[in-house]
Amino acid sequence: MPAFTLYGFHGSTMTNRVRMTLAEGGFTDYEFVVVNLPKGEQRSKDHLERHPWGRVPVLQYPGGFTLYESQAICKYLATKYSFPLLPPQSDVEGTALFEQATSVERSYFSSPAGNIAFENFVKVRMLKLPPDEKVISDSVKSLNDFFDVAEDILSKNEYMAGKAFSLVDIYYIPVIHRLIDCGVGDLITSRKAVSAWWDRCNSRPAIKASVAAEKETLAAMLKG
Incomplete structure (x- = not known):
């Protein structure tokens, strides 16, 4: 079982x-x-x-x-299951920075990114409805502001919560792949530090395999 x-x-x-x-x-x-x-x-x-x-x-x-x-x-x-994706409990400062980075994703990234994904992917590709271009435009502006700040953060740290890959980075990955599918990938690729972070995340074998499998399944689902 x-x-x-x-x-x-x-x-x-x-x-x-x-x-x-x-x-x-x-x-x-x-x-x-x-x-x-x-x-x-x-x-x-x-x-x-x-x-x-x-x-x-x-x-x-x-x-x-x-x-x-x-x-x-x-x-x-x-x-x-002791996945190496969280700071050890003994690292009080590392845990605090992890929680801070989690809050940043939820507070400043999640909503505008979700708006773009809903308008350009769910409505257009799955529900066959027209997108709300104003919602998309406002959300892209918000994400531009977000990634301007993230560029500075990632110029000093390899990952969103510090030096180590963590759950916080995973929180971003599927959503950013969706943003790329929606045609706004330049939000990531136009910024040196953000783009380098994105490459580091996607070079991880488990992430690479997971993304490839999901893309294949999703393509078949949308085609059918």
């Missing part, structure tokens, strides 16, 4: 965060169950019992323990 079940969807950047965390930890002993978002399966009675807001991903153990919200899941898995 698998250690746990991960409920998610191909194309969900939040689901991909969790799967990348597991890949980085070399953990394969789990079952992945697809919740078909376009068909509304996230609003089914069974899924709402797992996630009261009807989202993905959700982690569930055979004994009943259930956890939702991608960052909470990633941190739980890294702690429970």
Whole structure:
């Protein structure tokens, strides 16, 4: 029996965060169950019992323990299975910087990046609806401001939370790949330090394999 079940969807950047965390930890002993978002399966009675807001991903153990919200899941898995993606608990300053970097991603990056992904990917490619160009324009401006600051941070550190690759970097990776798919990759490639950080992240074998597998699956799904 698998250690746990991960409920998610191909194309969900939040689901991909969790799967990348597991890949980085070399953990394969789990079952992945697809919740078909376009068909509304996230609003089914069974899924709402797992996630009261009807989202993905959700982690569930055979004994009943259930956890939702991608960052909470990633941190739980890294702690429970000792993935080398968190500062050691004894490193109080390192842990504080990790939490600071997590807050930065959530406060200044997540919302505008999510807006672009929704307008240019979910609406256009999955729902066949026109995007809201003003939302996209405002969000690109916000991300330009964000990456201007990130350029300075990454000119002094190799990764978002310091010298070591961590969960915080994983939080960005699927979303930035989605931004690139949406045609705004120059936000990353036009900045020397940000671009170098991005190359370091994507050169990691587990990340490279995870991204390639997801792209192949997603391409087949969108084609079908």
